[in-house]
Amino acid sequence: MASEPFRTAPFAGLSPRAFGKLMTPPRREGGDAPGRGRPWKLSLEDRVPLVAAYWHTDSALRRLVPPFGAQKSTADRVIDPRGPKLALAPRRRFAKDAVLIVDGTLVPTRDHQVVEQPKNYRCPTNHQVVIDADSRLVVVVGRPLPGNRNECRARAGSGVQQAAGNPTTIADSLHLGTGLIMPHRRRKGEELPGWKQAHDKSRKRVRARVEHAFARMKTWKILHDRRLGGNGVHHATHGVARLYDLALTG
Numbered sequence: 001m002a003s004e005p006f007r008t009a010p011f012a013g014l015s016p017r018a019f020g021k022l023m024t025p026p027r028r029e030g031g032d033a034p035g036r037g038r039p040w041k042l043s044l045e046d047r048v049p050l051v052a053a054y055w056h057t058d059s060a061l062r063r064l065v066p067p068f069g070a071q072k073s074t075a076d077r078v079i080d081p082r083g084p085k086l087a088l089a090p091r092r093r094f095a096k097d098a099v100l101i102v103d104g105t106l107v108p109t110r111d112h113q114v115v116e117q118p119k120n121y122r123c124p125t126n127h128q129v130v131i132d133a134d135s136r137l138v139v140v141v142g143r144p145l146p147g148n149r150n151e152c153r154a155r156a157g158s159g160v161q162q163a164a165g166n167p168t169t170i171a172d173s174l175h176l177g178t179g180l181i182m183p184h185r186r187r188k189g190e191e192l193p194g195w196k197q198a199h200d201k202s203r204k205r206v207r208a209r210v211e212h213a214f215a216r217m218k219t220w221k222i223l224h225d226r227r228l229g230g231n232g233v234h235h236a237t238h239g240v241a242r243l244y245d246l247a248l249t250g
Contacts, residue, residue: 011067012052013220018246023048026085042070047078051086054079055240058221084231087238088245090163091139098167099133101210102180104154106147107223109233123147127237128158131213133170133206137248138213138241140164144234151175170207217244 012019026044042050046068054064054075061075068075094100106124124147130140142158151174155161171180183203184196192200218224220240 011056012049013056013243014052014247015250018250019049021246022052042068042074042078047082048086050075051079051082052243055220055222055236055243058224083235083239086242087235088138088141088242094165094167100130100139100164100167100169101133101207102128102130102155102160102164102169102171103210104128104151105214107144107233107237125233126154128155128160129210129213130160130164131210133209136209136213137245141238141241144237152178170203172207213244217241
């Protein structure tokens with residue numbers, strides 16, 4: 001079966017140890033407890049990796065389900081309810097000396113009800129992501145907004161501003177007037193003093209960590225395709241953020 005330990009890396013993008021951490025909460029919640037209606041054909045140990053494999057490979061379900069011994073209709077019934085339960089829980093408390101990094105990334109969708117008319121053929125949604133600068137773990141993911149929103153409006157409207165609180169936060173130069181740590185602005189015709197250039201250089205190296213996080217998150221190919229609609233893109237992004245954290249701590 002695809003849920004066997006040696007197959008978790010190619011199917012779900014997780015090491016066996018990280019996959020074990022992913023399975024711990026559903027087992028504690030009694031995910032396989034008998035309930036009403038017809039029992040699941042797939043065990044909990046197959047349902048969870050099926051969702052992770054769908055996010056990691058973005059394969060058509062009719063091609064993804066054979067290794068799990070299921071049918072496409074079964075996969076549909078698994079992904080919709082199980083996906084939200086694998087979402088990242090935003091961190092509520094931060095250390096006094098914590099440093100966060102916030103930035104936005106675009107995730108395409110085919111659902112035109114959650115986006116606005118773009119300038120090109122893509123219909124992206126803007127996802128604000130906050131990572132811990134020290135551990136590089138994702139700590140907060142905002143609600144998806146239309147991709148044509150500027151960074152200031154996206155940060156305020158996505159909920160990350162309220163969820164992250166007031167720790168020291170680094171951002172790019174698009175977050176004007178937010179009180180975040182940004183690169184020094186250079187006036188027209190003037191050069192920045194050496195000490196400001198040194199500050200910008202060191203901050204740029206730190207802020208690059210959020211770009212590295214985006215690159216690793218998008219190895220889960222579900223964030224590349226535009227088939228997701230409605231709450232699907234929201235649940236997938238939060239779920240991928242949790243899988244990314246598990247893969248990083250492995």
